[in-house]
Amino acid sequence: MAAYLSRLHHISLQVSNVDKVAHELVSRFQFNVFAARRTDRAKQLALRRGSAVFVVNERPSLSDCGAVRDHRDAGCVFGTHEHYPVDTVSNVCFEVTDVPSASRALRDQDGCEFLQPPAELQDDRGRVTFSIVRSPVGNVCHTLIDSSRYQGPFLPGFREVSSGCQGADRSRCPITHFDHITYACPRSSTVHITNWYRRNFGFQRFFIDRNEDVDEGYVLNHDGIGLRLTAMEYWKCSESGIKLPFKDEKEPDCKFVIAESLPEQGRNQVDTFLDEHRGAGIQHIGLYTEDIVKTAQTLSQAGVQFFSPPPAYYTEVGKQQEMLDAGYDPQTLSRYGILLDTDIQTDTDRQTTDGQRHLLQVFTKPVFAEDTFFLELIERRGATGFGEGNIRALWRSVQAYMENGEHQERQSNNQLSKQR
Ligand SMILES: O=C(O)C(=O)Cc1ccc(O)cc1
Numbered sequence: 001m002a003a004y005l006s007r008l009h010h011i012s013l014q015v016s017n018v019d020k021v022a023h024e025l026v027s028r029f030q031f032n033v034f035a036a037r038r039t040d041r042a043k044q045l046a047l048r049r050g051s052a053v054f055v056v057n058e059r060p061s062l063s064d065c066g067a068v069r070d071h072r073d074a075g076c077v078f079g080t081h082e083h084y085p086v087d088t089v090s091n092v093c094f095e096v097t098d099v100p101s102a103s104r105a106l107r108d109q110d111g112c113e114f115l116q117p118p119a120e121l122q123d124d125r126g127r128v129t130f131s132i133v134r135s136p137v138g139n140v141c142h143t144l145i146d147s148s149r150y151q152g153p154f155l156p157g158f159r160e161v162s163s164g165c166q167g168a169d170r171s172r173c174p175i176t177h178f179d180h181i182t183y184a185c186p187r188s189s190t191v192h193i194t195n196w197y198r199r200n201f202g203f204q205r206f207f208i209d210r211n212e213d214v215d216e217g218y219v220l221n222h223d224g225i226g227l228r229l230t231a232m233e234y235w236k237c238s239e240s241g242i243k244l245p246f247k248d249e250k251e252p253d254c255k256f257v258i259a260e261s262l263p264e265q266g267r268n269q270v271d272t273f274l275d276e277h278r279g280a281g282i283q284h285i286g287l288y289t290e291d292i293v294k295t296a297q298t299l300s301q302a303g304v305q306f307f308s309p310p311p312a313y314y315t316e317v318g319k320q321q322e323m324l325d326a327g328y329d330p331q332t333l334s335r336y337g338i339l340l341d342t343d344i345q346t347d348t349d350r351q352t353t354d355g356q357r358h359l360l361q362v363f364t365k366p367v368f369a370e371d372t373f374f375l376e377l378i379e380r381r382g383a384t385g386f387g388e389g390n391i392r393a394l395w396r397s398v399q400a401y402m403e404n405g406e407h408q409e410r411q412s413n414n415q416l417s418k419q420r
């Protein structure tokens with residue numbers, strides 16, 4: 001039996017400099033710090049934009065490694081048990097209604113390793129129960145938490161922070177939630193990963209493309225693109241007829257995408273991630289926005305840099321017309337590198353007024369010093385999956401970046417700072 005997940009609780013990062021990364025998320029990405037926990041061993045900041053919550057944790061150093069950590073140390077909730085050599089996004093935490101029974105269900109499954117068996121944490125505002133399982137993807141782990149009996153600002157040990165410096169108001173940056181998490185994975189690992197999530201968390205596959213093969217996933221393997229994409233989402237309790245207590249049915253659920261590189265087309269961006277990150281992991285996270293143009297404008301003014309597709313993308317006659325038909329000015333989309341895909345649908349349930357579904361996406365340059373993790377803004381106007389046109393355009397813009405001087409420059413800067 002699988003463990004039922006109610007919703008995504010937060011995503012946690014392990015970095016060498018908490019203040020630097022938190023400052024980047026606040027000053028550029030418009031997140032607000034709302035809770036903090038500082039002890040002599042740990043520094044943790046919780047940041048929010050809409051319902052999207054990031055926790056930035058200081059990476060345990062090699063000398064902390066192997067030290068027996070007490071589960072009463074809230075650091076454990078975030079799965080920061082292990083030293084990791086580079087900054088990384090390493091824990092996706094889910095709210096569950098009953099941690100002991102979810103953990104029992106997982107313990108009976110093959111291939112489910114616990115980093116932390118069920119434990120309790122408390123302070124004067126209440127208590128939480130949690131456990132941590134290792135995922136089949138590189139250094140990624142999942143905390144399962146029941147926070148229904150906790151009244152404090154975030155988790156036990158965190159104190160409320162009233163942000164002196166607030167991010168842009170909602171109208172200028174309407175990011176509402178995490179839309180999807182994309183894993184970069186080694187060759188031939190997809191089947192094992194999808195099976196693990198189906199068996200343990202009841203995740204279900206959904207098709208990125210109508211012509212996708214159930215076993216193969218969505219394969220792009222020509223014109224220099226060598227990519228297998230497989231998408232999953234977690235069990236929608238309302239659709240399955242199973243009603244869970246506390247489940248907020250309006251809570252949007254987050255999709256998961258597995259990106260596997262295929263060998264025939266040569267070295268690519270997934271291989272670069274695997275090298276620089278020293279293994280599989282979270283390659284990017286899609287932040288959902290209700291207005292991508294306004295959000296990209298606000299973030300760009302704050303210093304966020306976006307990947308841009310080749311300029312010809314915006315001048316190609318068909319694409320220009322598509323943008324105009326969707327109600328967008330191609331020049332505005334071009335200014336921020338926003339990609340548009342159109343999906344002509346036969347069914348009518350989610351159509352927009354022009355009878356089409358649109359997907360708009362823009363991708364940021366890497367967030368950490370290495371060319372690893374990046375963020376994405378995504379606005380869905382009826383489209384629920386991922387667009388082939390956008391995937392190709394993203395691929396080309398990232399490949400261009402890898403091949404021009406900027407990637408090499410970052411690499412040599414990293415080498416220099418390591419030598420210092
Ligand atoms: O299109 C998206 O947002 C995806 O998440 C799919 C994707 C995943 C990995 C890539 O290197 C390129 C595209």
Ligand SMILES: [Fe+2]
Binds near residue numbers: 180182284286
């Ligand atoms: Fe994405």
